Amino acid sequence: MEIASIANVQGLTAIAVGIILGAGALGTAIGFGILGGKFLEGAARQPELVPLLQVKMFIVAGLLDAVTMIGVGLALFFTFANPFLSALKG
Amino acid sequence: MATEAHGGGGATGYIVHHLTPLSVGEGFWTLHLDTLFFSAVLGGVFLLAFKYVAERATTGVPGPFQNFAEMLVEFVDTQVKDAFHGKSAVIAPLSLSIFVWIWLMNFMDLLPVDLMPLIGSALGLEYLRVVPSTDLNATFGMSIAVFFLIIFYSIKVKGVVGFGKEMLLSPFGKWMIPFNLLLKVVEEVARPVSLALRLFGNMYAGELIFILIALLPWYIQPVLSFPWAVFHILIITLQAFIFMVLTIVYLSLAHEEH
Numbered sequence: 494m495e496i497a498s499i500a501n502v503q504g505l506t507a508i509a510v511g512i513i514l515g516a517g518a519l520g521t522a523i524g525f526g527i528l529g530g531k532f533l534e535g536a537a538r539q540p541e542l543v544p545l546l547q548v549k550m551f552i553v554a555g556l557l558d559a560v561t562m563i564g565v566g567l568a569l570f571f572t573f574a575n576p577f578l579s580a581l582k583g
Numbered sequence: 584m585a586t587e588a589h590g591g592g593g594a595t596g597y598i599v600h601h602l603t604p605l606s607v608g609e610g611f612w613t614l615h616l617d618t619l620f621f622s623a624v625l626g627g628v629f630l631l632a633f634k635y636v637a638e639r640a641t642t643g644v645p646g647p648f649q650n651f652a653e654m655l656v657e658f659v660d661t662q663v664k665d666a667f668h669g670k671s672a673v674i675a676p677l678s679l680s681i682f683v684w685i686w687l688m689n690f691m692d693l694l695p696v697d698l699m700p701l702i703g704s705a706l707g708l709e710y711l712r713v714v715p716s717t718d719l720n721a722t723f724g725m726s727i728a729v730f731f732l733i734i735f736y737s738i739k740v741k742g743v744v745g746f747g748k749e750m751l752l753s754p755f756g757k758w759m760i761p762f763n764l765l766l767k768v769v770e771e772v773a774r775p776v777s778l779a780l781r782l783f784g785n786m787y788a789g790e791l792i793f794i795l796i797a798l799l800p801w802y803i804q805p806v807l808s809f810p811w812a813v814f815h816i817l818i819i820t821l822q823a824f825i826f827m828v829l830t831i832v833y834l835s836l837a838h839e840e841h
Contacts, residue, residue, distance in 0.1 A: 551821060551824065551825075552824075552825065552828055554821070555781070555821055555822065555824070555825030555828075556825070558781070558785065559777055559780070559781040559784075560777075561784075562780070562781055562783075562784025562785045562788060563777075563780040563781065563784045564784075565784050565787075565788045566780065566783055566784035566787050566788065569787060569788065569791055573595075573598065573599055573602060
């Protein structure tokens with residue numbers, strides 16, 4: 494349980510958390526951009542459908558967010574309750 | 584979610600303290616008393632409030648509470664009519680319960696971070712997490728219940744034989760049964776898992792950001808906490824809505840007969 498291996502595990506965990514959060518944010522941002530763009534296009538074509546389209550847009554937005562949020566939850570789990578660290582200490 | 588020792592002091596200790604649930608027992612039989620208590624209390628609030636409205640409902644000019652309840656019921660009814668293509672008396676009440684219950688659980692996240700734990704420690708409770716939907720146990724409990732409902736209705740509508748045929752023979756024919764089974768099992772299991780984790784991830788991240796904002800000096804806090812709280816109002820409504828809509832869609836697929 495020396496300080497060097499603990500620091501090693503923590504450092505790599507920090508990098509991994511950063512990658513998870515960054516990649517998730519990237520995917521979600523691009524997805525929302527495309528989704529919003531298509532919604533605006535559709536709204537411009539047929540303004541009378543805007544309420545209907547808005548509801549559908551929110552549904553798809555929730556689905557887009559899903560895996561990103563799973564990633565966020567996992568990343569936060571590794572930040573505050575790192576199982577690799579407890580395996581090292583225990 | 585087991586954390587390491589309550590150590591780390593200072594900022595990390597504060598965060599870890601706020602993320603530790605009030606639990607009894609150990610291993611598989613750990614019970615998160617705070618999750619159980621708050622989800623039960625909020626369910627009771629929902630039932631009592633709507634019972635009150637239903638008893639005093641009038642066909643004349645409605646009061647504000649009746650108006651609100653009718654708005655909610657109509658909203659859920661529209662969603663069910665749009666997405667559900669079977670016949671069932673259970674779907675609409677189920678959807679309303681899911682929507683309002685999850686919304687109430689998520690709403691607990693808008694209370695100040697330290698308020699309930701302080702009240703809790705005045706009552707002798709060391710940890711108190713007041714948002715049940717930040718607990719994997721609560722979200723998985725709900726999504727596993729939905730999973731059982733999906734299987735129940737699949738078997739009820741298609742029969743055991745029909746259900747078995749669907750599991751073994753779709754999407755490819757009878758020469759690829761193991762592959763079909765694998766695909767179908769993954770698809771079926773992915774539904775409750777994604778339902779639970781989507782809600783959990785959103786709420787856990789939201790709660791964590793509130794805790795992180797609470798660590799900042801008092802004069803900086805309102806600049807960050809107010810916009811985040813407003814955004815979070817959208818998130819709690821959206822997540823409750825998504826859970827409800829996906830439940831309706833999955834149950835509609837389970838009611839499908841070819």
